[in-house]
Amino acid sequence: xxxxxxxxxxxxxxxxxxxxxxxxxxxxxxxxxxxxxxxxxxxxxxxxxxxxxxxxxxxxxxxxxxxxxxxxxxxxxxxxxxxxxxxxxxxxxxxxxxxxxxxxxxxxxxxxxxxxxxxxxxxxxxxxxxxxxxxxxxxxxxxxxxxxxxxxxxxxxxxxxxxxxxxxxxxxxxxxxxxxxxxxxxxxxxxxxxxxxxxxxxxxxxxxxxxxxxxxxxxxxxxxxxxxxxxxxxxxxxxxxxxxxxxxxxxxxxxxxxxxxxxxxxxxxxxxxxxxxxxxxxx
Amino acid sequence: xxxxxxxxxxxxxxxxxxxxxxxxxxxxxxxxxxxxxxxxxxxxxxxxxxxxxxxxxxxxxxxxxxxxxxxxxxxxxxxxxxxxxxxxxxxxxxxxxxxxxxxxxxxxxxxxxxxxxxxxxxxxxxxxxxxxxxxxxxxxxxxxxxxxxxxxxxxxxxxxxxxxxxxxxxxxxxxxxxxxxxxxxxxxxxxxxxxxxxxxxxxxxxxxxxxxxxxxxxxxxxxxxxxxxxxxxxxxxxxxxxxxxxxxxxxxxxxxxxxxxxxxxxxxxxxxxxxxxxxxxxxxxxxxxxxxxxxxxxxxxxxxxxxx
Numbered sequence: 348x349x350x351x352x353x354x355x356x357x358x359x360x361x362x363x364x365x366x367x368x369x370x371x372x373x374x375x376x377x378x379x380x381x382x383x384x385x386x387x388x389x390x391x392x393x394x395x396x397x398x399x400x401x402x403x404x405x406x407x408x409x410x411x412x413x414x415x416x417x418x419x420x421x422x423x424x425x426x427x428x429x430x431x432x433x434x435x436x437x438x439x440x441x442x443x444x445x446x447x448x449x450x451x452x453x454x455x456x457x458x459x460x461x462x463x464x465x466x467x468x469x470x471x472x473x474x475x476x477x478x479x480x481x482x483x484x485x486x487x488x489x490x491x492x493x494x495x496x497x498x499x500x501x502x503x504x505x506x507x508x509x510x511x512x513x514x515x516x517x518x519x520x521x522x523x524x525x526x527x528x529x530x531x532x533x534x535x536x537x538x539x540x541x542x543x544x545x546x547x548x549x550x551x552x553x554x555x556x557x558x559x560x561x562x563x564x565x566x567x568x569x570x571x572x573x574x575x576x577x578x579x580x581x582x583x584x585x586x587x588x589x590x591x592x593x594x595x596x597x598x599x600x601x602x603x604x605x606x607x608x609x610x611x612x613x614x615x616x617x618x619x620x621x622x623x624x625x626x627x628x629x630x
Numbered sequence: 631x632x633x634x635x636x637x638x639x640x641x642x643x644x645x646x647x648x649x650x651x652x653x654x655x656x657x658x659x660x661x662x663x664x665x666x667x668x669x670x671x672x673x674x675x676x677x678x679x680x681x682x683x684x685x686x687x688x689x690x691x692x693x694x695x696x697x698x699x700x701x702x703x704x705x706x707x708x709x710x711x712x713x714x715x716x717x718x719x720x721x722x723x724x725x726x727x728x729x730x731x732x733x734x735x736x737x738x739x740x741x742x743x744x745x746x747x748x749x750x751x752x753x754x755x756x757x758x759x760x761x762x763x764x765x766x767x768x769x770x771x772x773x774x775x776x777x778x779x780x781x782x783x784x785x786x787x788x789x790x791x792x793x794x795x796x797x798x799x800x801x802x803x804x805x806x807x808x809x810x811x812x813x814x815x816x817x818x819x820x821x822x823x824x825x826x827x828x829x830x831x832x833x834x835x836x837x838x839x840x841x842x843x844x845x846x847x848x849x850x851x852x853x854x855x856x857x858x859x860x861x862x863x864x865x866x867x868x869x870x871x872x873x874x875x876x877x878x879x880x881x882x883x884x885x886x887x888x889x890x891x892x893x894x895x896x897x898x899x900x901x902x903x904x905x906x907x908x909x910x911x912x913x914x915x916x917x918x919x920x921x922x923x924x925x926x927x928x929x930x931x932x933x934x935x936x937x938x
Contacts, residue, residue, distance in 0.1 A: 397633070439796060445723035446703040447715055465703045466696015468635035469722045472795035480633045485696025568631070574796050575719055580804040581793035585786035588808035591851050592782065592815045596657060599844035600664040 349436075349455035350497065351553030352506065352514055353522035354429055355529060356565070357540065359513040361390060361404050361427040368508035369402040372493065396430055398482030401490040402505050403430045407564060428556065428565050429514055431505070432457065432478045432490035436550035439574040440470035440479050440489075448487070455519070455553055456492035475549075475571035492554075519553050526557055533559070543567060632796045634929040638937030640694035644687050645788045645921045646817070648729075649810060651683035652785030653818020655736050657844075659774050659781075661837070668836045674743045675825060676818075681740035684733045691729070694938075705730060721791040725784070732784050735777035738762070786811030792924070799928040802866045805859035806924070812852035813917045819845035820891075820913035827907045849892050849913070856884070875927040878919060887916010 369375065378399050385392050391406045407426040434456045441449040441457055448463035449470060459470075459479075466485040473479075479489045493503035501507075506516035515522060526542050533540035543562055544555025549571055562569050658676025661669040692701040700708070704726040707713040717723040744750035745759045763770075789810035792800035800806065823841050826834040860867050870879055891909035926935060 395633070443717075443720045443722065443794060445715070445717060445720055445726060446700070447707055447709075448703070463700075463703060463708050464697070465700035467704070467722060468637065468696070469720070469795075472632050472635040472637075472797055472800075474632050475796040477631050477633045481636065481696055487696075566631075572796065572801070574794050574801070577801060577804050578719070578721060578790055578794045581790040581807045582787075584805050585783075585790060585807035585811055588786060588811045588851070588855065589782040592656070592785075592811060592848065593660075593778075595844050595847040595851070596660045596815075597664055599840045599847070600660055600669070 349519040349553055350492065350517065351434055351456070351519040351522065351555070352431060352492075352503070352516055353526050353555060353557075354431070355513050355515070355526070355557045356426060356428040357533065357538070357557060357559060358511045359404070359427040359429055360511055361406055362510060363404050364508040364510060365429050365505035365514055366393065366400065366402045366404060368504040369490075372496070372504035373401065373491070375399050375401065396432075396476075396478050396480070396489075398480040398488040401431065401488070404428070405430055405565060407560075409560075409564075426560060426565070428558075429505070429509075430476075430566075431554055432492075433476055433544065433549075433555070434490075434492060434553035435548075436546075436553065437573060438549070439473040439475060439572075440487075443469045443473040443574050445469055452492075452494060452497075454492065454494070454497050456494065456497075457489075458491055458494055459487050459489060461486055473574035475568050475574075477566075519551075523555070526555065529557055533557070549573070631798070634932035635795070635797075636933050636937060637694070637925055637929070638933060640690045640938055642918070642921045642925050644690040644694070645810065645925070646918045647683050647690070648687045648788060649785050649814030649917065649921075650818050650821060651680045651687065651736065652732075652781040652811075653814045653816075654683070654821070655680040655732075655739065655781040656778050656785070656815070657818055657822065657841075658739065659778050661840075663771075663774060665840070666836070668833055669840070670746075671829075671834065672822060672826070672837045672841070674747055675822065677736070677739040677743035678747070679821075681733070681736040684729070684736045687729060688733065691726075721787055721794045725787045725791060728780055728783050728787065732777075732780040735773075735780055739777070782811065785814035797928045798866045799863070799869050800924075803859055803863055805855050805862065809852065809855045809859060809920075812848055812855055813920055816845055816848045816852055817914050817917035819848060820910040820917075824907045824910040824914070827910070845910075845913070846892065849888050853884070853888050853892075856888075869927040869930075870923060875923045875930070879923045879927075882919040883916050883923060886912050887919060888913075891916075 370377075376399060378397070386394065389406045389408065391404065393400050393403050396403045405428045407428070409424040409426065411422060438449070438457045441451065445467060446463055446465055448460045448465070450458055450460060452458050464486040466481055466487065468481055468487065470479045470487050471481060479487050482488045493501070496503060502516040506514045515525070523542070530540045530542055538559055540557055540559050542555055543558050544552030558565060654676040658673045658680065661676070662673040665672070692698050695701055703715065704723065705715055707715045715723070716727060741750065741755055742759050742762070745755055786807040789807035793804055793806050795801055819841050823838060823845065826838050826841070860871065869875060891912045894909040926933065
């Protein structure tokens with residue numbers, strides 16, 4: 348049975364308990380030994396998911412340019428979302444990993460085997476969500492869905508720590524049914540909510556979200572693709588170029604060879620003709 | 631949007647040197663099979679240069695890894711030794727295998743060229759070369775064809791490797807493999823022209839004419855491929871064609887690296903005729919710059935421009 352996360356962004360309060368729990372359980376050190384500069388434009392001082400941040404709470408502040416419009420802060424919105432690896436059903440990172448370091452576990456999660464990864468970074472460039480990153484140790488890192496905890500019947504640390512149940516862990520099918528119900532409730536209240544991560548996105552995301560704005564507002568791609576989506580076409584066009592390289596090369600070498608053969612034949616013909624002419628003259 | 635993979639100068643140089651090695655091996659084989667006896671120095675130089683360049687490629691790829699000592703994980707399943715590790719749908723996996731196989735082909739050609747040039751007189755090597763040359767014509771032709779296939783694949787797969795990512799500029803540039811392959815051929819021709827012009831001598835004039843004719847055609851095709859690629863890329867081309875990288879791309883790659891060498895024979899400037907290898911030098915510099923801007927543009931500013 349596939350396990351995963353259902354993240355309801357409408358009840359996230361941005362407390363970052365998930366980030367702290369993730370760091371603590373997985374023993375992830377702070378970036379730059381904790382000497383971080385504040386971004387200065389938000390409560391978000393993590394910035395992005397990285398090798399040292401497997402959970403990242405995004406703060407999306409939506410205010411009109413004139414904050415007094417329609418009364419103080421009326422029509423304003425503050426969206427918060429705890430981002431994490433999506434554990435895609437069709438995972439681009441797993442697809443491209445040339446060493447076999449990235450595997451699918453018995454919980455249907457996507458896991459990087461640290462003893463196999465050689466730090467080629469193919470997975471980093473393949474993940475459309477900007478999840479995978481290389482750490483100071485040269486290897487690729489991302490959320491493991493707390494594989495070690497799952498093997499002992501525990502839920503991931505972030506889900507356990509979440510005080511509002513914005514992050515829920517469980518069987519993906521059950522979570523999805525719950526999310527659909529939640530979306531229906533929100534829509535009944537006039538909130539334009541939807542589930543991001545159904546089958547139309549990379550075969551389904553085992554870690555999916557309830558969102559209330561367009562995906563790109565949350566920094567999520569509208570239509571993420573498999574990294575290899577255009578590879579066949581790329582190879583086909585390269586084959587055409589290879590044919591062009593071969594034809595031009597052969598033409599250049601053959602043409603001169605033919606010219607040379609023609610020239611030598613003309614030369615030989617002229618030489619054969621010479622004594623005959625002389626003979627006829629003498630005759 | 632993916633995080634920057636931090637592919638820096640090791641990868642830029644690998645792409646450039648790999649292209650040169652592929653192009654040289656292919657041209658060397660073409661001159662060997664289709665050329666006349668006066669092309670033998672071309673073949674010899676190609677084979678003498680290609681193999682060391684392939685070795686340099688292996689070195690660059692290895693030192694670029696986060697864990698260089700695990701380079702063999704690309705070819706062997708580290709948990710099931712000695713089962714091979716191959717994902718034929720993943721360009722990086724396929725490329726690792728082709729690099730390894732191409733090293734064998736270029737290595738054999740290298741030994742043959744060493745023996746021909748009298749640099750290698752070891753009995754075992756002489757026997758090996760004699761054994762190889764005593765094979766049937768069909769077998770030798772098959773060997774050269776497979777070698778050329780590996781060379782052409784190796785010259786173009788680097789571009790397809792970038793297509794096989796989710797970085798928008800790379801992912802949507804389906805022609806990148808074709809552009810890199812054409813660039814591999816043009817830079818290899820340029821290197822040969824440069825070497826032959828430096829050597830001088832009447833013997834090389836015939837070969838030079840052939841190489842220059844082929845290089846002109848390839849440059850025209852490369853320009854055409856780049857234009858089509860930019861048109862099909864549309865807004866995704868922005869990191870490449872605007873800003874500082876745009877200046878390098880338009881002036882360095884297109885202007886100096888492709889248009890100038892193409893127009894050079896028609897420019898009647900005294901200062902230019904004193905530098906006979908100027909066009910070839912520009913093609914080589916343009917080829918390196920092409921790889922620099924294509925690799926760096928979508929990663930910047932998340933990567934330092936001097937990042938190895």
